[in-house]
Amino acid sequence: xxxxxxxxxxxEASRPCGSRSGGIALQxxxxxxxxxxxxHAIPPLRGAKARRYGRDDGVVGWRVVLxxxxxxxxxxxxxxxxxxxxxxxxxxxxxxxGITKQLRCLVCQNQSIDDSNAPLARDLRLxxxxxLKGGDSDGAALAFVVARYGDFVLLRPPLKATTWLLWFGPAxxxxxxxxxxxxxxxxxxVVSVGPAPLDEEERNRLAALIGEKPPRNGGxx
Amino acid sequence: MRLRYxxxxxxxxxxxxxxxxxxxxxxxxxKDPSAVPSALIGKPAxxxxxxxxxxxxxxxxxxxxxxxVTILNVFASWCPPCHVEHPxxxxxxxxxxxxxxxxxxxxxxxxxxxxxxxxxxxGNPFSRIGADRSGRVGIDWGVYGAPETYVLDRDGKIVxxxxxxxxxxxxxxxxxxxxxxxxx
Numbered sequence: 003x004x005x006x007x008x009x010x011x012x013x014e015a016s017r018p019c020g021s022r023s024g025g026i027a028l029q030x031x032x033x034x035x036x037x038x039x040x041x042h043a044i045p046p047l048r049g050a051k052a053r054r055y056g057r058d059d060g061v062v063g064w065r066v067v068l069x070x071x072x073x074x075x076x077x078x079x080x081x082x083x084x085x086x087x088x089x090x091x092x093x094x095x096x097x098x099x100g101i102t103k104q105l106r107c108l109v110c111q112n113q114s115i116d117d118s119n120a121p122l123a124r125d126l127r128l129x130x131x132x133x134l135k136g137g138d139s140d141g142a143a144l145a146f147v148v149a150r151y152g153d154f155v156l157l158r159p160p161l162k163a164t165t166w167l168l169w170f171g172p173a174x175x176x177x178x179x180x181x182x183x184x185x186x187x188x189x190x191x192v193v194s195v196g197p198a199p200l201d202e203e204e205r206n207r208l209a210a211l212i213g214e215k216p217p218r219n220g221g222x223x
Numbered sequence: 224m225r226l227r228y229x230x231x232x233x234x235x236x237x238x239x240x241x242x243x244x245x246x247x248x249x250x251x252x253x254k255d256p257s258a259v260p261s262a263l264i265g266k267p268a269x270x271x272x273x274x275x276x277x278x279x280x281x282x283x284x285x286x287x288x289x290x291x292v293t294i295l296n297v298f299a300s301w302c303p304p305c306h307v308e309h310p311x312x313x314x315x316x317x318x319x320x321x322x323x324x325x326x327x328x329x330x331x332x333x334x335x336x337x338x339x340x341x342x343x344x345x346g347n348p349f350s351r352i353g354a355d356r357s358g359r360v361g362i363d364w365g366v367y368g369a370p371e372t373y374v375l376d377r378d379g380k381i382v383x384x385x386x387x388x389x390x391x392x393x394x395x396x397x398x399x400x401x402x403x404x405x406x407x
Contacts, residue, residue: 108259108367121332122367125358150365152262 082119089131098131101143105130106155114157252390261365261384268379269363273353277335283327283353288379292324292405294398296349296389297361297371299333300341304388305370309345311389316348323406327351331369332358374398376405 083102089095099116105126107118115123126147133143147155159165200208248254263269272284281287288295296312298305312326319326328349330338335354355361364373367386374383383401385393 111257122358125362129359129362148262150262150362151367152260152365154259154262 082117082123083127084124087124087127087131089135094131094134097140098127098134101130101134101140102127104144104157105147106157108151108155255387258386259367261381263365263381264384266381268375268381269360271353271360271363273329273355273360275352276330276333276338276354278339279347279352281351283329283351285379287327287351288375290377292377292402293373293375293379294324294326294402295329295373295375296326297329297331297364297366297369297373299331299369300337301333302369306341306345308370308388308390309348311391311394312348313346315394316350319350322402324402325350328353329361329364329366330354331361331366332356372398374401374405 083099089098102116103114105115107113107115107120107123107126109120109122110118113123115126130143130147133146134140138146144156153160159168161169245254249256268285268288270285272286273282275282294315316326326349328351330352332355335356338352353360358366364371365384370388371384371386372389373381376382382405383397385397389398
């Protein structure tokens with residue numbers, strides 16, 4: 003933990019696609035400091051004060067680390083939605099959030115428009131809210147966007163003839179693999195019945211080798 | 224017995240050939256995995272009516288897209304790829320009259336004065352320009368970035384859409400042949 007870690011939050015302009023939630027980078031700054039002159043994010047404490055704060059001589063205490071980690075946990079909960087976009091009616095706003103979480107940002111393609119900072123995502127968020135205010139049902143508002151951008155905007159692909167393979171392919175593959183293994187295992191158990199019993203000549207030879215009299219006829223090995 | 228080894232090897236070869244094909248296609252630009260298919264192909268152009276940006280004579284509405292084969296370009300002065308494809312559009316504009324098609328522009332989420340400044344210096348390839356300042360008409364068209372280029376038939380039906388800057392190859396291999404076909 004002596005290594006100096008710095009939280010760097012990239013500027014908005016450098017990632018037009020990013021969400022406010024993501025994009026936190028941990029950057030090591032040690033190369034800048036000459037060896038032996040360790041720099042500290044938090045001034046080192048000694049003695050009683052150090053004990054009180056649970057850290058000692060420049061070592062960033064586990065509490066600080068834990069606090070930072072917990073703070074990081076809270077970040078993904080934020081969306082890109084700006085305060086001025088939020089509807090006054092909380093019920094309507096909740097419905098809008100539900101819809102925009104299902105819609106893909108076409109600029110970033112791996113984010114929902116609820117998460118994305120792209121200008122188009124903002125436009126679409128506003129559009130969805132406008133439709134809801136105009137009295138659209140959730141389905142109608144979704145359909146409005148799908149009519150313009152196609153099924154691709156839906157993060158959850160719809161179940162239709164062209165997507166059957168997508169939806170059921172993995173299950174089919176699993177079943178096929180299971181069937182294949184089962185058939186193979188079945189065949190193996192038929193083929194491998196253990197070594198064949200010794201015949202007369204082999205038994206005599208074995209007996210000679212271990213210095214015993216050959217067993218009488220029909221003796222099992 | 225040999226079959227035990229040949230079948231998996233054969234399957235692997237097929238898989239490998241698929242990968243190589245996809246990689247080559249992506250690298251050569253023939254295939255773009257992030258391209259979004261337009262939901263409007265085969266559908267009539269959405270209803271809209273836009274004024275011309277300040278300083279330009281003709282605005283653009285859905286009615287203007289009928290009666291002639293149309294190439295519609297979605298562009299903006301703030302979009303670098305639009306500047307890259309601009310010379311190609313100027314060349315295309317020269318062919319328009321003789322080629323029997325019209326080249327129109329949808330100025331997407333732009334500022335009139337910035338557009339005017341750019342075109343004053345670089346030239347205006349479009350016979351009509353619609354100023355979609357809010358981007359709302361663009362959304363109706365399924366626009367998700369600039370530039371985009373649409374080809375419409377004489378009835379104003381959307382036949383083709385390309386998202387991204389035009390290239391010489393694209394014009395030669397896809398757009399010009401398509402326009403020629405639609406003109407017949």
